[in-house]
Amino acid sequence: MSQKSRVRRVQELTAAVTTAILSLTLAACSAGSSSAIIGTGNTGVAVTVPPVVNNVQPVLMDYGPIVNGQFVGFNNTLYTTVIICVPGTITCQSIDHVLVDTGSTGLRIPASLVTLNLPFVTDSGNNPIGNCVQYADTTYQWGPMVKVDVQMAGEVAPSVPIQVVGPTNFASAPTSCSAGGFPAQTVTELGANGILGVGIFRQDCGSACATSTPPAVYFSCPASGCTAASVPLGSQLQNPVWMFPQDNNGLAIILPQVGAAGSVSLSGSMIFGIGTQTDNALGAAQAQGADSLGNFTTTFNGKSYSGYIDSGSSGYFFLDSSTTGLPNCASNSDANGFYCPASPVNLSAINSGPNPKGTGVPASINIAFPVANALPLIDSSSVVFNNLGGPNPNAFDWGIPFFLGRTVFVGIEGQSSAAGTGPYWAY
Amino acid sequence: MRKEFILSSILAAASLPAGATLGGTAETIVSDQSKLHAKRAVLDRRDYTVHEITSADGTLVREYVTPAGKVFGVSWTGPTIPDLAQLLGTYNAEFQTAMRAKRGHRSSSAIVHNPDLVVESNGHMRAFHGRAYLNSMLPSGVTEDAVQ
Numbered sequence: 001m002s003q004k005s006r007v008r009r010v011q012e013l014t015a016a017v018t019t020a021i022l023s024l025t026l027a028a029c030s031a032g033s034s035s036a037i038i039g040t041g042n043t044g045v046a047v048t049v050p051p052v053v054n055n056v057q058p059v060l061m062d063y064g065p066i067v068n069g070q071f072v073g074f075n076n077t078l079y080t081t082v083i084i085c086v087p088g089t090i091t092c093q094s095i096d097h098v099l100v101d102t103g104s105t106g107l108r109i110p111a112s113l114v115t116l117n118l119p120f121v122t123d124s125g126n127n128p129i130g131n132c133v134q135y136a137d138t139t140y141q142w143g144p145m146v147k148v149d150v151q152m153a154g155e156v157a158p159s160v161p162i163q164v165v166g167p168t169n170f171a172s173a174p175t176s177c178s179a180g181g182f183p184a185q186t187v188t189e190l191g192a193n194g195i196l197g198v199g200i201f202r203q204d205c206g207s208a209c210a211t212s213t214p215p216a217v218y219f220s221c222p223a224s225g226c227t228a229a230s231v232p233l234g235s236q237l238q239n240p241v242w243m244f245p246q247d248n249n250g251l252a253i254i255l256p257q258v259g260a261a262g263s264v265s266l267s268g269s270m271i272f273g274i275g276t277q278t279d280n281a282l283g284a285a286q287a288q289g290a291d292s293l294g295n296f297t298t299t300f301n302g303k304s305y306s307g308y309i310d311s312g313s314s315g316y317f318f319l320d321s322s323t324t325g326l327p328n329c330a331s332n333s334d335a336n337g338f339y340c341p342a343s344p345v346n347l348s349a350i351n352s353g354p355n356p357k358g359t360g361v362p363a364s365i366n367i368a369f370p371v372a373n374a375l376p377l378i379d380s381s382s383v384v385f386n387n388l389g390g391p392n393p394n395a396f397d398w399g400i401p402f403f404l405g406r407t408v409f410v411g412i413e414g415q416s417s418a419a420g421t422g423p424y425w426a427y
Numbered sequence: 428m429r430k431e432f433i434l435s436s437i438l439a440a441a442s443l444p445a446g447a448t449l450g451g452t453a454e455t456i457v458s459d460q461s462k463l464h465a466k467r468a469v470l471d472r473r474d475y476t477v478h479e480i481t482s483a484d485g486t487l488v489r490e491y492v493t494p495a496g497k498v499f500g501v502s503w504t505g506p507t508i509p510d511l512a513q514l515l516g517t518y519n520a521e522f523q524t525a526m527r528a529k530r531g532h533r534s535s536s537a538i539v540h541n542p543d544l545v546v547e548s549n550g551h552m553r554a555f556h557g558r559a560y561l562n563s564m565l566p567s568g569v570t571e572d573a574v575q
Contacts, residue, residue: 074532103535104552134508136549136557138526138537180511180519182526191533204552208506213483215506293554308551314532328540337529337538392536393547394556399534 054154055247055272056279059255061384061400062265065097065193073097074191075383076314076400078253080270082107082196083151086116087159092151097193100253100270102410103310103397104133104197105204106237107150107160108141110187111167113194121145121161121235123220129235130170130219130226131163132177133204139184141165141195142173144221150240155272157243161235165194171226176216195312196240198251198270200290200423201413203236210236242412247273249415250422252280253311257405260344260372262382266404274409274417274426285409287419287426288353288363294423296353298396306395307351309408309425313399315388316369318349328391329374338374338390346370349396356411356420365427369401448516449501449559453478453492474566475499475573488514491574493566500560500574508548508555515546515559522546522559545571 059080064073073079078100084107085092093115098107120128121144129145143165150157164170166185173183184190197204205217210232218236219226242248255268271280290296290308298307300319315338321328326345329335352364371389378388386404402408411422419426453476470477478490486505493499503509512519525539525546536549537557548557560574 077533133552134555136508136535136537136551136555137529137533138508138511138548176507176510179513180515180522181508182523199552201553205506206553208485208553215484215486217507294551295554306554308535310535310551313534315534317534317536331525331528337532337534390534391538392534392549393538395536395549397535397549397551 052277053246055277057153057155057270057272059100059253059268059270060266061255061263061268063383064191065187067188072188072191073383074314075378076385076388077191077383078255078268078311078400078403079192080152080196082194084109084114084116084148084162085151086118087147087149089149091116092149095193099190099192099195099312101195101197101310101312102199102253102408103308103312104195105199105201105239106197107148107162107194107240108133108143108165108197108237109162109194110165110185110190111143111170112186114164116148118146118148118164121147123229123231123235125220125222127220127222128170129229129231130174130221131204131237132173132217132219133163133237134177134181135184138181139189140173140177140181141183141185142177143167143185144170145218145235145237150243152240152270153272155241155244155247157238157240160238160240160243163237171221174216174219174226174228176228197237198239198241198410200294200410200425202239202242203233205231205236206233206292239412241272242415244272247276247280248412249276249417250274250409250411252407252409253403254407255403255405258384258386260370260387262377262380262386263384264382266384274411274419276417282409282417282419282426283407285407285419285426286363286365287356287409287411287424288351288365289356289420289424290353296351296425298349298351300347300349300396307349307398308396309398309402311400311403311408313397315374315385315390315399316371316401317390317392317397317399318395320391320393326371326389333375335374335378338378338388339371340373340375341371342373344370344372344387351398353424356422356424358420367398367402448514449498449518450561450564451498451516453490453496453498472573474569489575491560493564497564499564499566500558500571502556502558502574504556506553506555508557511548518544518559518561 063071081096216228218231220229252271295306326339329340370387372387386401409426411424413423465482491500539546546559
């Protein structure tokens with residue numbers, strides 16, 4: 001992992017600390033907001049409407065968190081600041097530079113950053129529950145489940161199960177989690193102060209982990225050691241957005257476009273709710289559903305592949321060199337894992353999925369996307385790019401470049417809006 | 428079309444989803460035992476056999492065996508990634524070395540294309556897929572496309 005080493009910028013660090021303090025103050029003020037009661041009329045029956053709360057959460061892309069005076073962020077990483085609190089209290093902490101990830105579900109915070117004393121999520125035998133999350137790049141995170149109130153903008157999700165990653169005072173990772181893989185558990189390994197999974201599902205694993213033959217994702221962890229266990233939906237990692245009292249049917253990520261040379265930073269918004277306030281209407285966005293695994297169909301040059309949208313991926317990762325004609329970057333270069341065409345190419349593909357309104361007419365959306373030589377981009381001072389591409393055999397991973405210059409709506413499983421019922425994407 | 432038939436439909440082999448190791452002998456598929464309950468089927472293709480091991484959680488591991496009884500390829504599909512250290516066996520060290528050379532970025536895949544060893548892992552939470560094979564051990568007339 002070669003995070004770009006950069007000179008520490010004291011003024012940026014100072015600004016970050018100031019922001020964190022401001023956020024904490026706001027958290028204390030807006031926690032515990034309640035519904036307004038209006039229009040009692042002649043019948044005397046109260047009509048309850050959700051309060052209008054601030055649903056706009058700032059997001060940014062920059063050099064990432066600082067460890068030992070060095071920026072440790074990766075290229076094309078979308079961050080936000082999350083406030084976590086001891087459930088039901090205003091004892092909170094603010095964590096900046098948490099990765100915003102539409103490709104996973106749930107909040108995961110490195111143990112070294114957690115200053116609060118948080119209650120474990122336990123099983124029926126009162127044993128702590130451990131969670132293992134694996135990624136296809138063969139990295140993993142392991143650690144216990146705890147409960148926090150999650151605050152972003154003016155929204156508070158109460159008592160949300162999250163993962164504390166890699167604590168030294170908890171059982172070590174089971175073999176099924178760690179074998180053959182790489183831990184991505186520290187801030188430096190993650191390039192972030194945690195991961196905020198805000199994808200299209202309510203839970204990370206869902207019903208598969210609540211069956212009697214679950215995959216090795218959740219573990220019961222008595223003192224004698226951890227064993228794989230079935231865990232009910234409510235104890236699994238949750239997308240915090242669907243647990244908000246309002247604006248809980250999804251979210252929109254809005255980022256501006258950048259030029260072909262990239263940018264050193266970028267600011268945007270994550271807006272909670274879809275069609276719930278004046279600032280999150282679908283407008284002209286087209287919606288397309290996804291299957292129970294999170295995939296839709298991407299058609300490229302007449303052939304169909306699995307497609308998915310993942311703000312936690314740093315590029316357009318699609319197919320392979322022999323299928324696309326795009327040369328891989330040299331394996332001994334800084335751009336190992338990307339495509340390095342001699343000159344930029346403009347490509348297009350069609351994303352299609354079931355109509356989330358259930359009409360039976362699939363929704364298809366044409367996407368044009370550029371891929372440039374990754375090596376000079378990655379060796380530049382920029383860290384935000386709209387034209388990074390790389391291989392991903394037989395699949396299309398629409399990463400961060402897809403989000404630039406777009407509003408991307410994330411429709412959460414089982415939640416409804418004017419677009420239909422999730423899981424769906426709209427853009 | 429190649430004619431496929433199931434030689435021995437389901438063996439009561441309680442083996443790991445990852446039974447044999449890449450480059451090893453097919454006997455290790457059966458001899459590897461674990462507490463996990465898995466079902467195994469053997470499919471005969473013209474130039475090789477495929478051992479399919481399905482575990483209760485829905486993970487499917489396929490092992491591709493040469494006529495001489497050597498495992499020339501493995502593939503996996505399921506909700507988690509199988510134990511790659513076991514699946515890749517002696518080739519795991521080479522895979523790990525290649526992965527360490529990857530620079531700081533996030534993708535949803537791990538791809539190693541060395542002269543002999545090829546490993547491709549992709550997918551995401553709930554839906555992982557991958558394969559590994561050895562170019563030097565592909566049976567005559569068989570391409571890497573066989574390993575799916």
